[in-house]
Amino acid sequence: MTPEPKRLGMPLILLLGLIAVFGGIYVYYLLLQSSLGAFRIQQALPFTTTTTERQGVAILRSDYTRLAHRRNTTYDPEASWVDGVLNSWQDFLLDGSRNVRARQIQDADVEAGNLHAKYDVLILPAVTALSDRQIANIKQFMDDGGNVWATWTTGIYKEDGTWRGWSALQDLFGVEFIDYVDRNAGNYQVYTDTFPGYAPPGLYSPQITDSTGNVVDTSYVPAARRASEPGELIGPATASDDYLALRRRYQQEAQEMVFTPLDGFVWKDTLGTQPPQSNYASADTITATLRGLDGVARQQPAVVVSYYTWNGVAAQKTVVPYPYTGGGIRRMTLRANTPITANVPGGYRVKTQVFTPGVRVRVADTQHVTPFGFWYDFATDDLPLPEALETTTSSVYGTHGKGRFIYLGYQRASLFIDRSDPEDYEALGILFANMLRYLREEPVIWMHDWPYPYTAAAMFAGVGGNQPQNLAAAADVLSQVGVPGTYFVRPEQVKDVALLRKLYAQGDLGVYDDLSRNWQGSSVDQGRRFSSLRQMLEQAVGAPVMGYRPSHAGRPDTNTLGGLTRAKYHYFLPDSIGRRTVVKVMGWPNDSLYRYNYTVRHDSLGNGGTTATGYLQDILRVGYEGGLYRLVYSSDYLGAPANLGVLRTVAQDVKNRPEFWVAAGDDIARWWRVRRKVEGFVEERSRTRLVVRVTNGSEHAARDVNFSVALGQPVTGIDLRSEVIRPVEYLSLQVSEADHPSTSLSNGNTILNLHITHLKPRQSIVYLVDLKGVTPPRFNWWFSN
Numbered sequence: 001m002t003p004e005p006k007r008l009g010m011p012l013i014l015l016l017g018l019i020a021v022f023g024g025i026y027v028y029y030l031l032l033q034s035s036l037g038a039f040r041i042q043q044a045l046p047f048t049t050t051t052t053e054r055q056g057v058a059i060l061r062s063d064y065t066r067l068a069h070r071r072n073t074t075y076d077p078e079a080s081w082v083d084g085v086l087n088s089w090q091d092f093l094l095d096g097s098r099n100v101r102a103r104q105i106q107d108a109d110v111e112a113g114n115l116h117a118k119y120d121v122l123i124l125p126a127v128t129a130l131s132d133r134q135i136a137n138i139k140q141f142m143d144d145g146g147n148v149w150a151t152w153t154t155g156i157y158k159e160d161g162t163w164r165g166w167s168a169l170q171d172l173f174g175v176e177f178i179d180y181v182d183r184n185a186g187n188y189q190v191y192t193d194t195f196p197g198y199a200p201p202g203l204y205s206p207q208i209t210d211s212t213g214n215v216v217d218t219s220y221v222p223a224a225r226r227a228s229e230p231g232e233l234i235g236p237a238t239a240s241d242d243y244l245a246l247r248r249r250y251q252q253e254a255q256e257m258v259f260t261p262l263d264g265f266v267w268k269d270t271l272g273t274q275p276p277q278s279n280y281a282s283a284d285t286i287t288a289t290l291r292g293l294d295g296v297a298r299q300q301p302a303v304v305v306s307y308y309t310w311n312g313v314a315a316q317k318t319v320v321p322y323p324y325t326g327g328g329i330r331r332m333t334l335r336a337n338t339p340i341t342a343n344v345p346g347g348y349r350v351k352t353q354v355f356t357p358g359v360r361v362r363v364a365d366t367q368h369v370t371p372f373g374f375w376y377d378f379a380t381d382d383l384p385l386p387e388a389l390e391t392t393t394s395s396v397y398g399t400h401g402k403g404r405f406i407y408l409g410y411q412r413a414s415l416f417i418d419r420s421d422p423e424d425y426e427a428l429g430i431l432f433a434n435m436l437r438y439l440r441e442e443p444v445i446w447m448h449d450w451p452y453p454y455t456a457a458a459m460f461a462g463v464g465g466n467q468p469q470n471l472a473a474a475a476d477v478l479s480q481v482g483v484p485g486t487y488f489v490r491p492e493q494v495k496d497v498a499l500l501r502k503l504y505a506q507g508d509l510g511v512y513d514d515l516s517r518n519w520q521g522s523s524v525d526q527g528r529r530f531s532s533l534r535q536m537l538e539q540a541v542g543a544p545v546m547g548y549r550p551s552h553a554g555r556p557d558t559n560t561l562g563g564l565t566r567a568k569y570h571y572f573l574p575d576s577i578g579r580r581t582v583v584k585v586m587g588w589p590n591d592s593l594y595r596y597n598y599t600v601r602h603d604s605l606g607n608g609g610t611t612a613t614g615y616l617q618d619i620l621r622v623g624y625e626g627g628l629y630r631l632v633y634s635s636d637y638l639g640a641p642a643n644l645g646v647l648r649t650v651a652q653d654v655k656n657r658p659e660f661w662v663a664a665g666d667d668i669a670r671w672w673r674v675r676r677k678v679e680g681f682v683e684e685r686s687r688t689r690l691v692v693r694v695t696n697g698s699e700h701a702a703r704d705v706n707f708s709v710a711l712g713q714p715v716t717g718i719d720l721r722s723e724v725i726r727p728v729e730y731l732s733l734q735v736s737e738a739d740h741p742s743t744s745l746s747n748g749n750t751i752l753n754l755h756i757t758h759l760k761p762r763q764s765i766v767y768l769v770d771l772k773g774v775t776p777p778r779f780n781w782w783f784s785n
Contacts, residue, residue: 056103057093057100057102057121057123058102058121058122059089059103059123059125060105060122061086064131064158064161065157066082067129067161068129068157069128071161086104086125088125088412089123089412092412092432098436103119107131111131111137115141116144116146119146120147120439121147122147122148122149123150124138125412126152126153126411128152128153128157129157129158130154130155130168131158131159135155135168135171139172139401142405143400145403147405148400149435150172150173150405150406152359152408152409152411154172154407155168172407173405173407174400175362175396176362176363177359177361178360178391178392180357180359181360194303194304194305196301197303198257198259199257199283200254201285202254202268202269202282204265204267204282205266205278205280206265206266206280207265207266254266254267255267259303261303262281262283279307281307283304284303285303286302287299287302329353330352331350331352331379332352332373332375332377333347333373333377334427335374335626336455336625337448337455337626338372339397339438339444339710340395340397340431341434342444342445343447344431345427345582345584346580346582346627347580347581347622347626347627348580349579349580350415351415351424356414358394358410361394361396362393369397369398371394371396372396372397374392374393374395375392375393375409376621378599378618379577385617386620389621389624393409394408395407395408395409397438399748404439404441415428415431437710441712442684442712443682444709444710444712445680445692445708446708447675447680447707451671451705451706452705453706454661455623456623456629456657458628458630458631458662458663459628459662459664459665460474460478460485460630461487461630462488462634463632463633463635465634466635468494469499470635471503472499472502472503473638474644475487475502477647477648478507478647479506483654484508484667485507485664486509486547487508487509488509488510488512488548489503489510489537490511490512491511497540500537500541501541507664508666510547510665511533512548513529513550514551515556515560516551516552516554520559521559524566525563526560526564528563528567529563530548530566530569531567546570547573548564548571549572549573550572550575553575554575555574555576561586562589565589570592570669571593571596571665573665578595578597578598584597594669596630598630599618599628600615601618602618603632604631604632604633605643605646615631615650619660623657623659629654633647674698675702677696678694678702678759680693681693681694682709688770688774689768689769691767692766692767693765693767694756694765695763697762699762701760701761702758703757704755704757705759706755706756707754711752713750713771713774714748714749715771715773715774716772717772717773718743718769718772720768722740722765742757743755
């Protein structure tokens with residue numbers, strides 16, 4: 001008889017069911033923990049949201065600002081400027097990858113308060129007028145954890161349009177107003193305005209009269225144009241008859257015109273000439289929509305007049321070479337190694353339009369506020385340091401209570417984002433993306449430009465002139481200080497093998513030659529000469545030579561760059577200022593070349609009687625920017641003991657600064673050859689876990705790599721573990737001690753620093769970073785408003 005199977009009792013079934021349920025929950029928990037790290041139960045529930053804590057971005061449409069604008073200006077009675085600013089912001093936020101939808105709010109919404117219950121970020125777009133209650137509520141918004149993005153002259157007027165002053169900047173953002181910014185173009189302070197009427201286009205010099213009242217011609221006569229005697233116009237031999245006829249016509253029209261804005265000026269030449277080292281004005285004829293005395297806007301002939309006031313270096317000194325900057329535009333410099341300037345080249349000088357004057361401030365609350373941009377431009381501004389850096393701050397980020405803020409001392413639209421300038425377009429795209437990430441409390445990663453533990457670099461470059469043997473004395477000085485040098489010589493001139501070997505042993509050698517222009521030969525022809533010159537030095541020292549220094553000022557032409565690439569040079573040192581103070585990687589097809597830009601005001605030793613003060617100020621500024629300090633000196637000036645003394649003082653000062661990496665030119669090029677191929681990526685898996693991936697895409701090992709990760713929030717500590725990914729032929733998940741980086745926290749425990757001692761070629765490492773002590777996320781039910 002078959003025994004009847006026993007039936008499972010209901011209690012046992014329930015028990016097994018509970019075991020299965022809790023087992024599934026536990027497995028689910030382990031999977032979540034593996035992906036998210038430490039997390040709260042709320043994050044796993046289906047009726048919560050973790051992607052955003054509040055409703056998003058609000059932008060203030062300020063009628064108070066509209067009223068203040070009408071009350072304090074006469075040229076825009078409809079206050080259309082306010083609408084233009086708002087439309088510009090909306091277009092900017094919705095553009096491309098940003099795709100941020102901002103809700104416009106009114107003055108009454110800010111007056112009512114409780115903004116933190118609704119919004120993450122509040123934008124104040126050139127909001128010049130705020131009430132006292134609004135200021136208090138904005139401060140409360142930040143105290144509660146809200147974030148603010150403000151631009152230009154925030155709150156300088158009260159709600160009725162009367163003057164308040166600059167107290168709102170300090171109350172909200174911890175900065176002290178210093179002054180408006182001069183409108184510079186190159187070495188000039190410039191003021192531009194548009195007037196109805198007509199004047200011949202061109203350059204105008206101030207009219208000078210003698211004691212009897214007769215007009216005396218000014219000292220300025222444009223380059224490539226000469227006047228043999230007053231009233232006679234002599235064009236260059238290559239000038240066409242049409243040009244000379246046009247020039248005579250403009251001069252005649254200028255003598256007969258009645259145009260008040262240019263009273264006291266004499267027409268000199270067309271706008272195609274080089275500007276003088278003195279005061280002058282320029283005029284450009286246009287058709288513009290201007291309002292008449294009746295307030296009606298009409299299209300009519302007009303003239304854009306720019307008044308240039310010379311504020312460059314004195315005429316008897318060497319003029320600093322600077323890239324041409326159009327009227328109404330000046331450069332603003334960005335610092336390296338901040339969450340806002342992450343992945344923007346160190347010391348980048350971005351074009352800023354000054355249709356409205358920028359504001360320069362000083363950071364008053366140094367504990368909570370950090371500058372990331374300043375107006376001081378070393379190419380044009382001769383101001384004492386470090387005061388100039390402190391008092392020309394243009395952009396800051398910081399914290400207020402639990403919240404964050406970014407303050408820009410200019411209108412956002414003044415940073416001209418235009419695809420016609422690809423370098424600025426790329427840099428500004430990165431900059432604004434970082435601003436949004438900072439305000440959204442999202443993580444940002446960047447690699448430092450220099451090997452750990454340095455944040456700036458320096459090189460000393462001696463150039464063999466008529467007395468190349470004097471370079472031996474410079475090499476002795478640098479050896480005594482304990483820093484390497486780089487020495488550029490003419491291979492066809494210097495035949496002293498012992499001297500060449502001494503210089504190479506102290507640092508490295510480079511080629512010095514006259515090639516720099518297209519007319520000197522094709523890239524093939526110049527490449528052959530570069531190869532020949534390099535081989536001469538390599539045969540003398542028995543080691544590779546990779547650097548080039550042209551004898552002529554300015555950036556080398558395309559044929560010269562092509563020749564350097566063909567000859568397999570690594571870097572060159574031109575006498576021209578670029579837009580950054582770090583190394584510039586040249587574009588295709590010369591992307592194997594690196595340009596070491598002109599980065600200082602004092603870039604050469606004088607011919608005696610020189611002091612080191614100016615050089616030391618340059619060092620301070622380049623260190624502040626995170627760039628490359630380069631001192632280029634000629635052997636012809638080394639015969640004077642004073643100049644060798646300056647070289648010793650400067651070299652010793654740089655060596656004593658722990659933030660500076662002092663290296664020879666070849667070493668810097670080798671570092672950048674690898675640095676440009678190393679990348680970092682960060683992904684936020686949860687509020688408590690970040691995934692950081694570091695990849696070395698080069699064929700060479702990367703050593704002493706330094707990454708920083710802005711965490712988006714303060715932490716009390718981190719846990720980190722590594723997973724190594726290599727190509728298939730080297731596949732291994734074993735993590736060596738070298739793969740595990742040393743870590744530290746900085747900036748109030750909001751930035752994680754990773755020092756990776758060794759990244760193998762083609763190696764990727766994934767770091768799982770668990771954050772400790774983070775602020776609990778806001779708990780939003782799915783049905784909440």
